[in-house]
Amino acid sequence: MVTLLDCIYRVPAVIESIVEQREVTFAPLLEAVKDRLDDLNEILFVGSGTSNTCSVTAYRFVEKASCLSTSTMIPNEFLAKTVYNPKALYVFVSQSGTSTLTQQALKKVKAMGCLTAAITEAPTTPLAQAADVHIDMGCGYEEYGMRTIGYCASILTEMLMGVALGQARGVVSEAAAAAYIEDALAVTKDHKEICDRTLTWFDHNKEALMDVDAFVLYGPGSLYGVALEGALKILEIAKRFMCVGYEMDDGLHGPTMGFTQRHAVIVLNDGGKDNSLAMGIAQYMKNDVGHAYVIGANPIDEDDLGFTPASKDFACLEYAPVVEILAYRLAVDYGIELKDIKTQDPLPEMKYFNTHDE
Numbered sequence: 231m232v233t234l235l236d237c238i239y240r241v242p243a244v245i246e247s248i249v250e251q252r253e254v255t256f257a258p259l260l261e262a263v264k265d266r267l268d269d270l271n272e273i274l275f276v277g278s279g280t281s282n283t284c285s286v287t288a289y290r291f292v293e294k295a296s297c298l299s300t301s302t303m304i305p306n307e308f309l310a311k312t313v314y315n316p317k318a319l320y321v322f323v324s325q326s327g328t329s330t331l332t333q334q335a336l337k338k339v340k341a342m343g344c345l346t347a348a349i350t351e352a353p354t355t356p357l358a359q360a361a362d363v364h365i366d367m368g369c370g371y372e373e374y375g376m377r378t379i380g381y382c383a384s385i386l387t388e389m390l391m392g393v394a395l396g397q398a399r400g401v402v403s404e405a406a407a408a409a410y411i412e413d414a415l416a417v418t419k420d421h422k423e424i425c426d427r428t429l430t431w432f433d434h435n436k437e438a439l440m441d442v443d444a445f446v447l448y449g450p451g452s453l454y455g456v457a458l459e460g461a462l463k464i465l466e467i468a469k470r471f472m473c474v475g476y477e478m479d480d481g482l483h484g485p486t487m488g489f490t491q492r493h494a495v496i497v498l499n500d501g502g503k504d505n506s507l508a509m510g511i512a513q514y515m516k517n518d519v520g521h522a523y524v525i526g527a528n529p530i531d532e533d534d535l536g537f538t539p540a541s542k543d544f545a546c547l548e549y550a551p552v553v554e555i556l557a558y559r560l561a562v563d564y565g566i567e568l569k570d571i572k573t574q575d576p577l578p579e580m581k582y583f584n585t586h587d588e
């Protein structure tokens with residue numbers, strides 16, 4: 231049986247295939263925007279769950295590459311808006327293409343004449359069918375509902391969409407686009423090693439990691455999205471921990487006063503402009519409170535997982551497997567049996583509410 235861990239290890243092949251397919255993937259979008267390139271002045275991503283955290287991770291780069299103001303919203307907030315920019319490209323993200331409110335959100339702005347694109351797993355999904363343009367996220371069939379491949383595939387697809395739009399708008403040269411592609415592929419270089427080292431890191435810290443009540447994840451920049459996704463995955467997969475993800479600075483405004491030795495703080499550190507904040511919260515937790523683990527740049531002691539990402543702009547994809555494997559090990563080492571989509575029981579909460587039109 232394919233395990234969730236196998237899915238996490240499969241990501242490099244998915245990355246290579248998304249990169250290889252990129253011209254075919256973005257051709258319909260480029261065709262749809264070609265007469266509006268001078269008008270286009272914004273990109274807005276809309277999605278739920280992992281189809282939101284992927285956009286929180288990717289949107290800064292999409293803005294940088296496309297030179298278009300870019301942001302992300304969850305569908306209920308988007309539907310509550312009263313003013314919509316007619317010159318925006320609205321990109322609706324849903325791996326299954328069946329999220330109810332994401333579909334409603336797309337239909338709302340499409341009816342106003344706005345340009346809509348859907349990023350989903352297949353052209354046959356309802357969201358893909360409803361959109362002006364479908365962008366295949368290139369994840370293939372993912373065995374588990376707890377999306378790991380889908381998270382990475384959505385991030386990369388969104389980022390490469392930014393590059394494609396940047397090229398179409400004449401703000402990304404061919405040489406710059408080639409450099410971005412090389413940088414994206416660099417993610418595959420150390421991916422297996424990072425996964426292997428995360429398993430060893432978990433073994434080293436297992437007693438403390440298994441014993442806490444809660445995980446608090448911090449991330450600067452695009453790693454904020456990885457922190458949100460990590461919190462979602464640990465809660466969803468390992469079941470018994472309350473989890474929260476914070477942006478590196480925002481999470482220092484209050485929550486730290488509530489931390490005890492029952493909390494584990496995971497600091498996703500890129501060593502960039504927020505490095506001193508990352509070091510500050512890690513040292514405070516390690517020295518005065520209980521547990522903190524630095525992941526990535528500037529490890530403090532042997533409990534941390536230090537590595538230098540091979541990629542620059544796409545480095546978020548090298549931090550993703552760390553939080554996913556943490557969630558996986560917290561589950562399986564406790565004895566939780568992770569079931570794939572085909573064998574899992576219907577969710578008990580579906581008696582009370584449903585988020586997808588199945």
Ligand SMILES: N[C@@H]1[C@@H](O)[C@H](O)[C@@H](COP(=O)(O)O)O[C@@H]1O
Pocket residue numbers: 278279280281323324325326327328329332375376377585
């Ligand atoms: N448990 C799943 C999540 O893993 C998923 O990210 C979210 C959005 O689904 P989709 O991407 O299909 O819109 O819905 C569910 O609640």
